[in-house]
Structure formats: structure tokens, C-alpha cells
Amino acid sequence: MTHRFSLSIFSLLFFFTTLSFAQDYRGRIEGIVTDQTRSVIAGSTVTLSNVNTGIKIIHKTSDTGLYLFDLVDPGSYSITVEQPGFGTFVQENIVVQTRGDVTVNAMLTTGAVQQNITVNEAPSAVQFNSSNRDLTIDSKMATEIPRFDRNPFKLTLIAPSAVNTRGEMQPFHSWSANSVDLGGSTNLKNDLLVDGMPVGMGQKNSTPPNTDAVQEVIVSTNSVDAESGHSAGGGISVTTKAGTNEWHGTGFYLGVTPGSTPPPTAPETASMRSVRICSEVRSATR
Template sequence: MRLAAGQRAWRVLWLVTCATLIIASPAFGQATSTINGRVVDQGDALLPGVSVIATNANTGVVRTIVSNEQGVYSIPGLEPGVYEVKTELAGFAPAVRDRVTLAVNTTITIDFTLRLASVAEELTVTGEAPLIEVTQSKVASSIQATELENLPMITRTVSGMLALLPGAVQITPTHRSKENVGSVSYGGSAGTNVIPTVDGADNRDNQYGGPLMTFTTESLEQFQLATNQFNAADGRSAGAALTMVTKSGTNVFHGSGFVFERDRKLTAEDYFTRQANADKVPFSRQQFGGSIGGPILRNRVFFFGAGEQVLEDTSTPVPDALFNQKQLLVDATNAGLIPPGLVNPNHPRAGARPASLLMYTIKGNAQLANAHSLMFRFAGQTDDRDAVVFTAANDMREPENSRIKMWSAVGQHGWLWGNRGLNQITVQMNHLWRLSDVVSSITGEHYMRDFPRVPVFPPRLAFPSVNTGAGGQSGSMTDTAPTH
């Protein structure tokens, strides 16, 4: 039977869309992990039809897979955490592997040897050597949530944590807007070469490179830094692949809170300050926040939220004896040499440099059935910062007193096709814009005076990512239309 013209057109469009999704460059990474292995009996004969059950110790979420005709099983799409893995087959004693710890973006192999069951019995294996990933050759380091909480960091930032890993060095950010996000060089490459993903979604700055936004460490479950020999899904950079996973709620309500204070009264004078008989540079930093999470429906639906704010007030002294002796009659840095209302040759706020950073994350998880799961995560960041005149942080091409606001929304659906693989669809939108109350001193660069809400980056729409078990493929489209 011949197809109508309209039906043929829809079929061609469908084939083109599928081909585009298959060949498009990956835009999403892997934030989940996999347990696989082989099941045999005591005579080393393969056992098909064995139910392999993985239970998350914190959430109670259960994933069940049946071994195939070769006795092989694979359970992909598992959230990082601690699991109990159990086998069930009629006529054989159940075998249990307890306290299996999954790191982010890893594959662990657990083989089972089942014994015939003459009476009701169960074999539980504990205390074995730590499981080692043997399916990938990448060189990677991981930091867990307990390390994030307990490491003595002076700023408690993600970039500071990354600098502790082998091959990583914290460097000066490439742009003033990145001061709170931070920048880290891996293996001698530029800090802009990192490919960061959060919860399997893109977190890359399309303009300056490196991470787009930062997350409070209170919201992170763990992260992994792959610096060499990583797979093709992560190989989109000459630097490193950074995979971060945010925390999720569990079956137990839990929360946290913290306050950190730094002040110049609590710091010692350095050698040069003592030699100059000068006062310590004014400095004040308050960092506070917390988190809360728990079940909405036990073993099924969970929520988690975290927030953090950093208030910092610093001053940069001017290296001029006349200025220090207060012999100047006026503060010339605010006066300008041309009538008010026109372009100012210098930026305001000489001396003072207040800054404020607000970060928050909201996440929800739902296990609809054994094969279906949902995740939604919304994260935001507001960065208020004033720069002073004649400093290294000065960028004369852009406004100095600015507010940078950004948010990221991610939705994800996972569908487990038995041993055939995992279909994971991820939808994401990142948005960033800058607000300013001053203009640039460079002719032609003062557009933000008339457009105070011009987005720095155009919105980005990403196509779904299809994970076939060997890797993910997806595409992306950038909307360059003006935004008002």
C-alpha cells in the first residue's frame, strides 16, 4: 500500500530527527553509576533468569534486573551512594553483597556464585576488599560529601576543593565575573578548558569557558575529576572532565546549618604591614547557610534543598603617601573630568569593595516504578560585587558595580529497559544576565547604561540525551534572538 504524501513527509522528518540526535555532539554527561556482573552456580555453569536486586540503603529505592541467557546482568542509572545487592532464584540460596559504595560516573562489577538450597538459607558477603572499577581506563579522583564537610577550607568553595586533587592548581579567574565561581587549571592546561556537568547536565560557560555557576558545597553529594583517558562522552575538552552530583532526600529527615566568620581582628599582621607601621587592611567575611531533606512518600518521592550566602567587605589601599595622610581635599576618583551624566573616566567606589554571593539548590526525586524515575533540580546564584579603581580586578571595558544573576533548571526521566540499557532523557535550561548601575569608560562600550538587563549569554535549548549503554548522544541549539 502506497503512503500518502503527508505520511511520507512525517516519516522523513522523524528519520531526520533520529539521525540528528544520534550524530549530534554530546551535551550531557553521566551523573549515575552502574553495577554489572555474572551469575554462576558452584560448577561455574551460567545461570539465566536470576533476579538481581539493588537497594539504596538511604532511600530504599529498589532496582531489579533479571540475568540474561549468558548469566550476565547490568543495572545502570543508579544514584551514587551505598547499596545492598541481592540475588534470588528458585532452588538456590540467596546471595547478598552488603555495603556496596558507588561513586559518581563509575561501573562496578559484582559476580555471584549461587549454592543449591536444601533449607532456607541466605549467604551474605561483607568485609571484602574494596571494589575496583575495571571497565574504564580513565584517570580520575573523587571527593565524597563527608570530605566536603570536614576538610578545613578557608573559603569552602568548589574550586578550593578541586585544588586539593592531583594535577589541579587554583589560578586567577579569566574574568572578573568569575571571582566567586573560581578557576582551576588541570595538568597545565588553561582553567577555561574544563568540561563541568552537574546532575548529568551542562554547566559550561559559553563565553569565557569553565564553569558557568558555582554550587554551595552543602548541596553536593560528591564530584569526580577525570584528567586523562576519559571516554568519548566526556572528551570535549583539552583540560579535564568535572562531574558533580547534588544531594537528594532520603527516608530520614535530615538538615544542617553552619556559620563561618573571618575578620581582620582575628588575623595576624604580616611582615610588610609591620615594617610600614600600618594598620591591617580592613576585611570582614561572613559565610552561613544550611540544608534540609527528607521523604515526601517513603521509598518513592524525596526532596532536598540547600542555601548559602557569603558577605564580604574588603578595601584596597592606594599606594600613595599623600592619599594615606589624607592631604587630598576631595576624592577625585568620583569626580570625573567631564560634566556629570556623560561617560566617567574612572569608576566609583575608591577603597571600598563590598561583595555578596547567594547560592541555593532545590531538588526532587521520584521512583515511579522499578523501571521509571524522575528528577528535577533548580539552582540559582546572585553575585553582587563592586570593584575599586586602579586594581588588578579592574576591567575598564565593562561596568564595575554589577549584579550577576543566573539560574539552571534540569528535568530528567530514566527508563530502564532490563538488560538492554537505560534510556535517559534530560531537559535543561541555563540563563544568566547582568545588571549594572554604571557605564564603561571606553567609547562604544557603555551599552549597559541604556540596556540594564541585557543577558550576557543567549538562552540555550538542549535536545534530549539518549543513553544506549555505550554512551550518550544529544544536540543543542542556541537562540540568538534579542531578549527584552
């Protein structure tokens, strides 16, 4: 009986230890609501709207005028603040990055209910509440930067502290994803994440996501937060797109014919020939 109990406890601890390696990729939006005299306003209705999906979340400000939207998916948002006796405040063009912390303060003015104050200028993207040194690669860069291998993890090479450690150029080969040294540490100590979940990019044991499905890539050269404490190297976090309310898709074709490639400078082995043939016919669609 004691043996079975000990085994159950060990299994449970192992399960939760495995889950603890996951890092949440979602961010947060917070701020304070005040009036024209800088006095806080409690009980204001704050509505967070996702521009792409139309999903809305409603919160109330606290007694100190503070509000917080936690676990916010990366994307574009707008915030509306309403309070009886005050005009409506609207902040648009809010961009939440992976693990981002955006501050949006609202100042309400006294007046008619139908009076609106709309701010179109995007709030500061500077992460005041984090000490990480991150490089953000957005969706536009991920899809338009030309890469033969179509591997979003290799986009980290544009980071100043990134050094490629392998000449692997096969499309979708997962073993090349972690072949980048970050911040002076070795690639064997990097932390690779997709939507907050760790992915083992060893030899052919997983597949990197399609670059067309990537929302953004975050490259961290010093993972100092508690959630990243288990990694001694850099961090590469890929966030996939959450989708919209409209049907859309992309496609691509990659073909390399023997006539367009230079002849090998050394005798071609059987393994080298198989790699060349695979590169000639590789294609994919989404």
C-alpha cells in the first residue's frame, strides 16, 4: 500500500513538473482611470475589444481606479471607458505582443454622455514592467523576409547576438531550428516555445510551424523572469495567429531543379544526393 501511494505521489509530481516548463505567451493590458483633476474614478466600465475577432471583455475599475486585463492573446485591440456623467474614452490601435505588458491610462472629462474622446495614436510599446532584452519579429517580417527553409525559428538570425552554428538548409527540417547561439550561450541551452509550450527540436522529432501562420517571434537574449528560470540560454517564442472571422489562406511552391544548382565541389555521396532530391520537390500549402 505504501509503495503504491509513493508511486502515485511521484507520478503526480512528475506531471506537474512537466507542466511547469510551459510559459504563457499571452500578455496583459492595464491602466488607471482618472478625471481632469487627476482624481481616480472607481467603478468605471472598461471594455476590451479584439479588432480581428470582435470578442469583447468587460471589467470594472477598482476603488483606486485601476483595471487589468490579464491573459490577453497577442493581437490588435481597442479599449472603451465609460462612466455616468463623463464622456466616453476610446483608445484604438493597441497592439499586444507576446508576453507584452501594455499600459493604457484614461482621462475622462465631464460632459454629456454622447461626447466621445477617441485616441488613435498607439500607446507606447516600451515594456516598462519587464527587464528582458527582446527582439520582436512581427507577422509582416516573418512572411516577407526571404528564407529558403521556411523555418520561423531561423528568423532569430537577424538578432545582433545570434550566431548560426549549422549550415542546415533543408526546408522544414526541425533539427536546424535550435542551431543558433544567443547572447553568448550555446544553442543546447536555448528555450524554444510555440504558443507558450516547449517544443523539442531534435533530429526529426517535431515540425516548426508554417511562417504564414506566425503572428510574431520573440527572441530573448537574457531570460531573467521567473517563468524562464529553467533555461540557461536564450529564448525563442513563436506565437501563431489566432484567426479572424473571415476565411483566408496562403500557399507557396518551392522547386529547385538540377540545372539551376552548381555542381558539387566534392564527390556526391548517397546521403547528399537524397538531400538534393528532397530539396528539388519540396512544396507545401496552407
